[in-house]
Amino acid sequence: MNETIKLKLYLILGLLFLVANSQFGQLKDQNWAPNTRAVIDHVIAKNAAKKDAYAVFDWDNTSIFGDVQDMLLFYQIEHLAFKMTPEQFKYSFLHYTDTGQKENLEIPLIPFDESFCNVEGKPVNIVSVAEDCYNDYKYFYENFRSINPKSKKNLSLDKIKKTDQFKDFRTKLWFAYAAIYKTFSANVAYTWVMYISASGFYENEFRLIVEKALDWGIKRECKKNYFDSPLSLGGKSGRISNSKIDNYVLNTLRPTPEMGKLFHDLEKNKIPVYISTASLQNIVEVFAENHKYGYGLPKNRVLGMRLKKDSNGKFLPHYDTSDGYTINSMGGKSININNLLVPKYKNNPVMIGGDSDGDTYMMSEFSGLNNSKMINNYEPIQLILVINRLKGGKIGDFCKIAAGQLESKKNNITNVVLQGRDENLGSWIPSERTIKLGKTTEHASLLP
Numbered sequence: 001m002n003e004t005i006k007l008k009l010y011l012i013l014g015l016l017f018l019v020a021n022s023q024f025g026q027l028k029d030q031n032w033a034p035n036t037r038a039v040i041d042h043v044i045a046k047n048a049a050k051k052d053a054y055a056v057f058d059w060d061n062t063s064i065f066g067d068v069q070d071m072l073l074f075y076q077i078e079h080l081a082f083k084m085t086p087e088q089f090k091y092s093f094l095h096y097t098d099t100g101q102k103e104n105l106e107i108p109l110i111p112f113d114e115s116f117c118n119v120e121g122k123p124v125n126i127v128s129v130a131e132d133c134y135n136d137y138k139y140f141y142e143n144f145r146s147i148n149p150k151s152k153k154n155l156s157l158d159k160i161k162k163t164d165q166f167k168d169f170r171t172k173l174w175f176a177y178a179a180i181y182k183t184f185s186a187n188v189a190y191t192w193v194m195y196i197s198a199s200g201f202y203e204n205e206f207r208l209i210v211e212k213a214l215d216w217g218i219k220r221e222c223k224k225n226y227f228d229s230p231l232s233l234g235g236k237s238g239r240i241s242n243s244k245i246d247n248y249v250l251n252t253l254r255p256t257p258e259m260g261k262l263f264h265d266l267e268k269n270k271i272p273v274y275i276s277t278a279s280l281q282n283i284v285e286v287f288a289e290n291h292k293y294g295y296g297l298p299k300n301r302v303l304g305m306r307l308k309k310d311s312n313g314k315f316l317p318h319y320d321t322s323d324g325y326t327i328n329s330m331g332g333k334s335i336n337i338n339n340l341l342v343p344k345y346k347n348n349p350v351m352i353g354g355d356s357d358g359d360t361y362m363m364s365e366f367s368g369l370n371n372s373k374m375i376n377n378y379e380p381i382q383l384i385l386v387i388n389r390l391k392g393g394k395i396g397d398f399c400k401i402a403a404g405q406l407e408s409k410k411n412n413i414t415n416v417v418l419q420g421r422d423e424n425l426g427s428w429i430p431s432e433r434t435i436k437l438g439k440t441t442e443h444a445s446l447l448p
Contacts, residue, residue, distance in 0.1 A: 031428035036417040048269035052347035058354040059277040065426040066253025069279040075213035083200030086138040092195035092317040093130040116179035118238035132235035136169035164230040171229040195317035224248035254426035260294035277304040278329040353385035360394040367414040
């Protein structure tokens with residue numbers, strides 16, 4: 001039976017599984033790549049009940065399909081679920097922080113990357129798009145009581161969403177998020193987006209919004225959404241077309257039952273599971289700790305991005321660096337693991353899982369692979385799990401290592417394994433290969 005026919009059969013089984021278990025998925029163990037699962041089982045058996053054993057996994061697109069921070073922002077835009085005054089919104093829009101900084105910084109005024117220009121091909125910067133989004137948000141604040149209970153008018157959400165102000169806001173906010181990431185760095189974009197999403201909320205009400213966003217996103221189909229601004233509102237930044245630059249919003253997210261089952265197996269064998277995420281910690285905690293999504297991790301197992309709170313308990317647009325905690329993105333993941341978990345267990349993790357360049361820092365610095373310097377003198381990690389998204393860059397290097405180890409079948413100090421998925425279903429397939437969104441089984445690939 002050739003590879004294409006096998007994959008088609010796997011997809012049929014996977015689809016039947018999703019239909020049969022539509023309520024957030026029941027934990028099953030059928031879609032692991034066989035070699036990947038066998039290597040993981042070996043590591044679990046080798047380290048079961050050892051006092052110094054623990055595992056660390058990324059969350060977005062590793063433990064789940066999709067990105068919780070992105071889905072929350074998408075939900076908040078579609079429901080205008082924000083808690084800021086217009087002035088607070090504008091401040092959040094113009095600021096970020098970075099590793100080693102205790103105070104906020106202004107996003108530089110230089111033009112965004114040349115791929116993020118307006119429809120006329122003119123450059124756009126943070127000030128111009130912030131001004132347009134601020135004016136749109138001010139309109140909502142004056143006409144929508146879910147944002148401002150004291151507003152003179154109280155238009156329904158359906159009426160608001162038909163306005164050009166809403167269409168302009170949705171388009172330019174999403175455009176700004178991607179443009180900031182492309183032009184500056186992940187740290188700039190990730191701190192910026194959590195300032196926009198969480199500022200002004202009490203933690204309990206924020207967690208309720210997060211759970212609504214997760215339940216809403218899980219029910220949606222896997223597809224790309226593109227938003228373009230209307231002709232009537234050019235504003236300071238001009239008309240913006242996200243479709244023209246292929247800047248889409250992924251329409252869904254999914255729990256990954258195989259990862260939930262893995263977490264349970266690790267915990268059952270007394271290997272504690274921790275999450276290291278570049279999303280806001282409070283968002284991931286809602287997903288990771290709630291049993292209805294299939295994970296049910298104990299509390300205090302998530303290391304993520306953190307925000308300060310004011311004296312009343314409301315989130316502020318300021319990163320929380322108390323106790324030496326750094327931005328939990330890229331190299332910051334390694335630093336926080338090394339400062340918080342390594343001293344506790346007096347050992348490095350036995351297993352690390354991730355999917356993107358941002359995860360390669362902890363993959364490299366706890367293994368020494370790719371000629372990286374170890375972050376400490378403990379033994380290297382035994383296993384790296386890479387969720388195969390067919391990406392190049394640093395994570396692509398780890399995919400190549402995994403493909404080489406798969407072919408050689410040799411035992412290594414640090415084994416690197418791949419797990420494939422079908423992005424059209426938002427689920428795994430029992431192969432190291434991945435089927436990209438919009439592609440068919442014939443295009444399943446091991447490497448980009």
